[in-house]
Amino acid sequence: MNEREKIVLDEEEIPKEWYNILADLPTPLKPYIHPGTKEPVKAEDLAPIFPMELIKQEMSTEKWIPIPEEVRDVYRLWRPTPLYRAKRLEEKLKTPAKIYYKWEGVSPPGSHKPNTAVAQAYYNMKEGVERIATETGAGQWGSALAFGTCLFDLECTVYMVKISYEQKPYRRVLIETWGAEVFPSPTDRTNSGRKVLEKDPECTGSLGIAISEAVEDAATHEGTKYALGSVLNHVLLHQTVVGLELKKQFEQIDVYPDYIFGCVGGGSNFAGQCYPFVGDKLRGEKPDLQVISCEPMACPTLTKGLYTYDFGDIAMLTPLLPMYTLGHDFVPPPIHAGGLRYHGDAPSLCKLTHEGYMGAVAYHQNEVFEAASLFARTEGFVIAPETAHCVKAAIDEALRCKETGEEKVIFFANSGHGHFDLGAYDAYHAGKLIDYEYPAELVKQALANLPKV
Amino acid sequence: MNEREKIVLDEEEIPKEWYNILADLPTPLKPYIHPGTKEPVKAEDLAPIFPMELIKQEMSTEKWIPIPEEVRDVYRLWRPTPLYRAKRLEEKLKTPAKIYYKWEGVSPPGSHKPNTAVAQAYYNMKEGVERIATETGAGQWGSALAFGTCLFDLECTVYMVKISYEQKPYRRVLIETWGAEVFPSPTDRTNSGRKVLEKDPECTGSLGIAISEAVEDAATHEGTKYALGSVLNHVLLHQTVVGLELKKQFEQIDVYPDYIFGCVGGGSNFAGQCYPFVGDKLRGEKPDLQVISCEPMACPTLTKGLYTYDFGDIAMLTPLLPMYTLGHDFVPPPIHAGGLRYHGDAPSLCKLTHEGYMGAVAYHQNEVFEAASLFARTEGFVIAPETAHCVKAAIDEALRCKETGEEKVIFFANSGHGHFDLGAYDAYHAGKLIDYEYPAELVKQALANLPKV
Numbered sequence: 001m002n003e004r005e006k007i008v009l010d011e012e013e014i015p016k017e018w019y020n021i022l023a024d025l026p027t028p029l030k031p032y033i034h035p036g037t038k039e040p041v042k043a044e045d046l047a048p049i050f051p052m053e054l055i056k057q058e059m060s061t062e063k064w065i066p067i068p069e070e071v072r073d074v075y076r077l078w079r080p081t082p083l084y085r086a087k088r089l090e091e092k093l094k095t096p097a098k099i100y101y102k103w104e105g106v107s108p109p110g111s112h113k114p115n116t117a118v119a120q121a122y123y124n125m126k127e128g129v130e131r132i133a134t135e136t137g138a139g140q141w142g143s144a145l146a147f148g149t150c151l152f153d154l155e156c157t158v159y160m161v162k163i164s165y166e167q168k169p170y171r172r173v174l175i176e177t178w179g180a181e182v183f184p185s186p187t188d189r190t191n192s193g194r195k196v197l198e199k200d201p202e203c204t205g206s207l208g209i210a211i212s213e214a215v216e217d218a219a220t221h222e223g224t225k226y227a228l229g230s231v232l233n234h235v236l237l238h239q240t241v242v243g244l245e246l247k248k249q250f251e252q253i254d255v256y257p258d259y260i261f262g263c264v265g266g267g268s269n270f271a272g273q274c275y276p277f278v279g280d281k282l283r284g285e286k287p288d289l290q291v292i293s294c295e296p297m298a299c300p301t302l303t304k305g306l307y308t309y310d311f312g313d314i315a316m317l318t319p320l321l322p323m324y325t326l327g328h329d330f331v332p333p334p335i336h337a338g339g340l341r342y343h344g345d346a347p348s349l350c351k352l353t354h355e356g357y358m359g360a361v362a363y364h365q366n367e368v369f370e371a372a373s374l375f376a377r378t379e380g381f382v383i384a385p386e387t388a389h390c391v392k393a394a395i396d397e398a399l400r401c402k403e404t405g406e407e408k409v410i411f412f413a414n415s416g417h418g419h420f421d422l423g424a425y426d427a428y429h430a431g432k433l434i435d436y437e438y439p440a441e442l443v444k445q446a447l448a449n450l451p452k453v
Numbered sequence: 454m455n456e457r458e459k460i461v462l463d464e465e466e467i468p469k470e471w472y473n474i475l476a477d478l479p480t481p482l483k484p485y486i487h488p489g490t491k492e493p494v495k496a497e498d499l500a501p502i503f504p505m506e507l508i509k510q511e512m513s514t515e516k517w518i519p520i521p522e523e524v525r526d527v528y529r530l531w532r533p534t535p536l537y538r539a540k541r542l543e544e545k546l547k548t549p550a551k552i553y554y555k556w557e558g559v560s561p562p563g564s565h566k567p568n569t570a571v572a573q574a575y576y577n578m579k580e581g582v583e584r585i586a587t588e589t590g591a592g593q594w595g596s597a598l599a600f601g602t603c604l605f606d607l608e609c610t611v612y613m614v615k616i617s618y619e620q621k622p623y624r625r626v627l628i629e630t631w632g633a634e635v636f637p638s639p640t641d642r643t644n645s646g647r648k649v650l651e652k653d654p655e656c657t658g659s660l661g662i663a664i665s666e667a668v669e670d671a672a673t674h675e676g677t678k679y680a681l682g683s684v685l686n687h688v689l690l691h692q693t694v695v696g697l698e699l700k701k702q703f704e705q706i707d708v709y710p711d712y713i714f715g716c717v718g719g720g721s722n723f724a725g726q727c728y729p730f731v732g733d734k735l736r737g738e739k740p741d742l743q744v745i746s747c748e749p750m751a752c753p754t755l756t757k758g759l760y761t762y763d764f765g766d767i768a769m770l771t772p773l774l775p776m777y778t779l780g781h782d783f784v785p786p787p788i789h790a791g792g793l794r795y796h797g798d799a800p801s802l803c804k805l806t807h808e809g810y811m812g813a814v815a816y817h818q819n820e821v822f823e824a825a826s827l828f829a830r831t832e833g834f835v836i837a838p839e840t841a842h843c844v845k846a847a848i849d850e851a852l853r854c855k856e857t858g859e860e861k862v863i864f865f866a867n868s869g870h871g872h873f874d875l876g877a878y879d880a881y882h883a884g885k886l887i888d889y890e891y892p893a894e895l896v897k898q899a900l901a902n903l904p905k906v
Contacts, residue, residue, distance in 0.1 A: 004464055005529035011457060076458035077833050088604070106559055108833035110872070150830050151541070173875040176882055177829050376630050377603050380530050380561035419563070419872040422626040429629055 005087065007249040009080035014072050015244040018237045021275045021348055023063035024282045026355070029233075029347055033309060033320035033453050041319045049218045049226040051127040054120065057234040065237060067119075074118045074151055075241065078107040083249040084414075088378040090398070097401035099394055100257070101414040102246050102273065105381060109174070111416030112269045113144030113229060116238035120227045121148035131155035131224040133217040135185065135210030138164050138338030139171025140416070141229030146180035156180035157224075159187065159213045162205035164338070170420050185210040192216050192315065207342070208314030208328075215317065230266025231312065231321070231346050239272020242413075247276050255409055257289070259397055261390040262413035264293040264302065264360070265339040267346030270390075273413040274358075281357055293353065293360040294389035296368075298333045298436035299341050301326055302353055302360035304443050309453040310344055320453055323350040326438070327446025333436035335365050336424035337385040361393055364435035368392050369428035372418070384416040385424050458540065460702040462533035467525050468697040471690045474728045474801055476516035477735045479808070482686075482800055486762060486773035486906050494772045502671045502679040504580040507573065510687040518690060520572075527571045527604055528694065531560040536702040537867075541831040543851070550854035552847055553710070554867040555699050555726065558834060562627070564869030565722045566597030566682060569691035573680045574601035584608035584677040586670035588638065588663030591617050591791030592624025593869070594682030599633035609633035610677075612640065612666040615658035617791070623873050638663040645669050645768065660795070661767030661781075668770065683719025684765065684774070684799050692725020695866075700729050708862055710742070712850055714843040715866035717746040717755065717813070718792040720799030723843075726866040727811075734810055746806065746813040747842035749821075751786045751889040752794050754779055755806055755813035757896050762906040763797055773906055776803040779891070780899025786889035788818050789877035790838040814846055817888035821845050822881035825871070837869040838877050 022029055031040035046055045057065060067075075086099040104112040124132055132149055135158070136142025142158040149156040158175055165172055165184035175182045185205045186193040192212035196203050203209075218226035228235060250256060260277055262270030270293055280286040293302050301324050310325035312318035325344040332341035344350075352358045365385070372388035374395065375381070383391065394412040401408050418425065427433050475482055484493035499508045510518060520528075539552040557565040577585055585602055588611070589595025595611040602609040611628055618625055618637035628635045638658045639646040645665035649656050656662075671679035681688060703709060713730055715723030723746055733739040746755050754777050763778035765771035778797040785794035797803075805811045818838070825841035827848065828834070836844065847865040854861050871878065880886050 005526075006464065008461055008463070010461070011459065073458075108829075108835065147833060151833070169879065170872075170875045173879045173882070174835065177826065177835055177875075177878050179830055373630065376561075377632055380600060380604070382561065382627065382630055417872075419623075419870075422623040422630075425630050426622065426626045429626070 004085065006082040006084045007252055008082050009245060009248060011076050011080070013245070013248055014075050014079050015067060015241050016072070017064040017066050019240040019244055019276050019279065020060060020063055020065055020237055021279060022061045022233065024279045025348070025351070026282065029351060030322040035311065035316060035319060038453065049215055051123050051129060051225055053123045053127065054234050057237055058232055067241065068122060071119050071122050079241070080245045081106055081242070083246060084379070086379055089375060092374065092378045093395065093398050093402065095398040095402040096405055096407045097398045098407065098409050099398055100409070100411045102242065103381070103414045104242065105383070105414065105417035109144040109147050110419060111140055111144065111384065112239060112242060112272060113141055114147055115241050115272065116229065116235045116268065117144040117148035118151065119238045121145070121152045121154055124225050125152040125154055129154065129223060129225045131157060131221070132227050133157045133159070133214040133224055134227045134229070135159045135207060135214040137161050137207050137341070138168055139175065140339055142182065143171050143174040143178070144229070145227055146175040146178035149180065150178045157217060158182040159185040159210040161185055161207060161210050162203070168420065185213050187213060189213070190216045206314065211313045212315045212317060230268040231344065233348060235268045236271040236275070236346055236348060239268045240275050242272045243274060243276040246273060256286070257411040258408040259290045259292065259410045261292050261294055261393040261411070263340060263386045263389040263415065264295050264345060264349065265386060266342050267349040269415045270413055271346055271349050278352060278357060291358045292393060293349070293358060294393045295360060295362050296335055296337055296340050296389065297362045297364050298335045298438055299326065300362045300438055301343065301345050302350070303362045304438065304440065306447045307350060307354045308450055310450055312344065320451065321347050323347050324353065326443055327449060329449070330446055333438070335436060336421065336427070336433070337365065337389065339386040340389065363389055363392050366428065366433050366435055369425065369433065371395050382418045383414060384418045385421050387415045457538065459535040459537045460705055461535050462698060462701060464529050464533070466698070466701060467528050467532050468520060468694050469525070470517040470519050472693040472697055472729050472732065473513060473516055473518055473690055474732060475514045475686065477732045478801070478804070479735065482804060483775040488764065488769060488772060491906065502668055504576050504582060504678055506576040506580065507687050510690055511685055520694065521575060524572050524575050532694070533698045534559055534695070536699060537832070539832055542828060545827065545831045546848065546851050546855065548851040548855045549858055549860045550851045551860065551862050552851055553862070553864045555695065556834070556867045557695065558836070558867065558870035562597040562600050563872060564593055564597065564837065565692060565695060565725060566594055567600055568694050568725065569682065569688045569721065570597040570601035571604065572691040574598070574605045574607055577678050578605040578607055582607065582676060582678045584610060584674070585680045586610045586612070586667040586677055587680045587682070588612045588660060588667040590614050590660050590794070591621055592628065593792055595635065596624050596627040596631070597682065598680055599628040599631035602633065603631045610670060611635040612638040612663040614638055614660060614663050615656070621873065638666050640666060642666070643669045659767065664766045665768045665770060683721040684797065686801060688721045689724040689728070689799055689801060692721045693728050695725045696727060696729040699726060709739070710864040711861040712863045713742070713744045714747055714846040714864070716793060716839045716842040716868065717748050717798060717802065718839060719795050720802040722868045723866055724799055724802050731805060731810060744811045745846060746802070746811060747846045748813060748815050749788055749790055749793050749842065750815045750817050751788045751891055752779065753815045753891055754796065754798050755803070756815045757891065757893065759900045760803060760807045761903055763903055765797065773904065774800050776800050777806065779896055780902060782902070783899055786891070788889060789874065789880070789886070790818065790842065792839040793842065816842055816845050819881065819886050819888050822878065822886065824848050835871045836867060837871045838874050840868045
């Protein structure tokens, strides 16, 4: 009998609780700071835009938070996701290392995003919310939320950065297929949007503007709330369903990873996959485990940013978050990993990185696409450019093991497919991708302007 | 405990043999006829373009044909595929019927096509073939073969209908990502292509021209063979891995379907899913089982075509096949279900339909996309326009059961995702899809020109 290609769990093994790493942190996470009062944010400050259960989860230090049966029931549509042994990639690399990946591309929207979109839609529905407003860049989050809200009969309004709306119509169509409405941002539906359009009618939008529009929409409409796809604690919490499944799968084959790699944009994908293992490390059980965030050289938040307080958006309307940041007015170069272009990262992930429990590396996009191509030609799946960052890291580590003869166990978080990113693959094949390195000068300037807290 | 959302088999339960329905036919399939001699085609006639093992399979009447371990090993990348109970769709329809579907969209190319692409690549590799040439319309088959050949280190050349190459670049990029070369057909690489270009330099191509180019490429190059993605017996044979898994899955929950629906272009997808059940019917074990092919009104091969001998291609180079046909010079209207636009169908499926063991229905594309939308908003997955034809049939039957109160078991073959078809969904949302009904007049004319055998 051959060794298994993939480890598949039964539906009944979908975790019944999410894991909250805040319970295991050596020291508490610093509070979010109110942008007006400069005082720690309180639950009531968030109530206009989030349902109460999500605010509770955001602030909770309970270790285990029950997953509602209705949410588990939707998870069954694609969960548990398979854990793969990348045998063909290992053979190609001639490495003694063992490479594993967990494949989130089987979800209807094609990534890890629905793990939290479904939960957020559910809690909003439970509290009588009728509509959710959100923003989306390239459309990964917007499509996941459209999927989640349609299953709980909620309306959904997506503010999609105009340049993506026009240049990447497929995710816009996906959002519409699940019944949500989507507008190219800036729009004339909000004060924030109108203000931008007055100054510059041709403005092609930005994630910062779209966030402002979605938050304003939620705050000014009865029955409407706002939803965020990464960065915040409750979002990371929901994603731990992935890492908890992964732990069971590794236990089933009696394996524990030496290296865990994942790509980091806001951090929710990687936190979801690695936190149950980082918890082992925090409790002193796995001191040698290496947990490495992978990011683009063009947006090197963890590798070149400063660990401090900063706003989540360019308009300085969000709470100040304790995190690594490139400055809230950071303008990312036009790389193809659209999900990795955020100026900050999740506070818990930043704290763990700052304190040395997690590491970080940065890559150029050509080497990242080279890794994605090798992966496609060995393991078959065509993955998202974001995900490809950690495939690059896994391959590098496997090649190092080949030099030293070490039989390490390498895991990477295979967070989504690249079916809507083939334009980027095409540009890579044609040699048209430019490797941007974000200039240290600009980082310094941006950081000089940060608010004092 | 909830009833299972999906029935998932262990990797070890991937079938070890394909099922050959030719062994169970009440009377033998009529022979293919050589286009020149008008005599039955012999193995040596096919030797220039196919490897010997595939020719043997094409002509075999052995009931079970072993699946090589190397092929099963690749199948493990995505097989066994899940069998779903469409609970959310049932609830939405308020039907007492139970609806099931088997989801082939989890394969790397996103459809059932790699089940045969991998097998064909393997047998070619075993016989020392170095390169495979093939044609592709919208790119489903070309991308599946590119995937299959890259895993067995074969070169692959794809002649892609020029209008698709230019208008639907994503599947072209997919083919290239797996390392195959792809040319917009007609090309100047073959006599067939050059002949067409001389007459019409602006020709946007057709599947017929692309077939001629690929066959000529294979026949005129040492070490190169040709591969076909549907219609022929060996292709259908390989697809039975799906139906055999399905049988095990239904047995596991002690269910046997009353209705089996699938879309039919060349017939390999549906034959693969239904033949193990049709075998039960042929042996008299399940006389009441209804097996229904679903096709477009715009290409109504089974519902309006004639059962006779016809060529597989417009250039009249292929053998004459005994099948339902709209005439080999049939020019399909530009509907979005690109995979269902072939003028003929697989000989075995046509024979079974002609003799009443299988039925057929035809739909307009707007009602088909309406079904696909309802499916997306209940079950989550965004499916291929081809596949949506049988979802329409399943929904209609479920609604009929609602009227009568019957608790029938309805199954449909969910053959692939629609991630590269979102342009068609967009056109549907915008009310821009035209419902073509192929004129009876044209069918009559075309059929008047058929060769006498």
